[in-house]
Amino acid sequence: MAIDEETALRLAGQAVDRAGGSRYVYNNPRHPFAHNAVRTFEIEGYQVVVRFGEISSPAIVEVEGWVFEVREEGLVTLFGPSFR
Numbered sequence: 001m002a003i004d005e006e007t008a009l010r011l012a013g014q015a016v017d018r019a020g021g022s023r024y025v026y027n028n029p030r031h032p033f034a035h036n037a038v039r040t041f042e043i044e045g046y047q048v049v050v051r052f053g054e055i056s057s058p059a060i061v062e063v064e065g066w067v068f069e070v071r072e073e074g075l076v077t078l079f080g081p082s083f084r
Contacts, residue, residue: 008064012061015039048062048063058071067079
């Protein structure tokens with residue numbers, strides 16, 4: 001079931017908070033193959049994936065096709081799900 005951007009953003013924000021907050025996720029890059037480079041949370045029945053940044057890629061959060069970049073000041077929408 002598709003969710004709207006507002007709901008996806010709220011869920012993504014909750015997941016980032018559970019992972020330590022946007023400053024922590026943004027400022028603590030991981031090696032791409034590290035075991036702790038990805039955190040997955042189930043929030044309100046949705047799977048929300050937080051990917052810590054790497055040297056060459058930003059930290060992102062994925063929820064139901066929505067992708068948000070994690071920045072120190074908060075989340076920025078990169079793109080939404082494609083509907084076919």
